[in-house]
Amino acid sequence: MTTRRTSTRPVAAQGPATEEGRGGEETTEAATTGEGTPLNPHPRFSLATVVVDCPDAPALADFYQRLLGWEVKFHESDWVLLRPPEGGTGLSFQSEAAYRPPVWPERAEEQQKMLHLDIRVDDLDEAGAYAVALGATLAEVQPQDDVRVFFDPAGHLFCLFLH
Structure with a gap:
């Protein structure tokens, strides 16, 4: 994985901005034992x-x-x-x-999905048609009646489900 960053991009590994700049250490107010010792600092x-x-x-x-x-x-x-x-x-x-886009359902020796997005919708048919109109592809395999599996234009999986 290539990770490129400039000073204006979010950097998840750094702490929040402080007076000293990016990457400052910050701790939460920890719960303590009766003697003042942090339980889980x-x-x-x-x-x-x-x-x-x-x-x-x-x-x-x-x-x-x-x-x-x-x-x-x-x-x-x-x-x-x-x-x-x-x-x-x-x-x-x-x-x-x-x-490389993942293959789904997963197959040995093929690019595996690393995660997928679950998106809550009010109407599966209407939301699915809208997703397809935007460029999504309905997956051949649909493992549940109340969920629709799609591929986004880059091949990532996402699921639409009723709330």
Whole structure:
């Protein structure tokens, strides 16, 4: 995996910005024993975004922006960050020249999926038709009646399900 970063991109491995700059150490207020000893001291973690590798970050981000109705918060030629309008964990797309789409259902010796997105919808048929109109492909194998499995334009799996 090639990871390229500039100072303006989110860097999940660094801590939050501090007066000293990026990467400052921060701890949470830990619960303590009656003697003041921390029960489980640890650094603070907060999931900022899930990064999806793909051959063309702007193109795949455009697909998910239209599918989810999310906002572009950051855009470079090889990196795009989307966030829901109400806030929360984002979805980022990173261009990777050596990207290979996964095979599903999984087969030995083939590229395996690393994760998939589960997306809640109000109407499976309507949402599925919309996803296909945007460029998704309905998977041949559909293991459940109340879930629809699709491939996005870069070949990643995502599932639509009723809430």
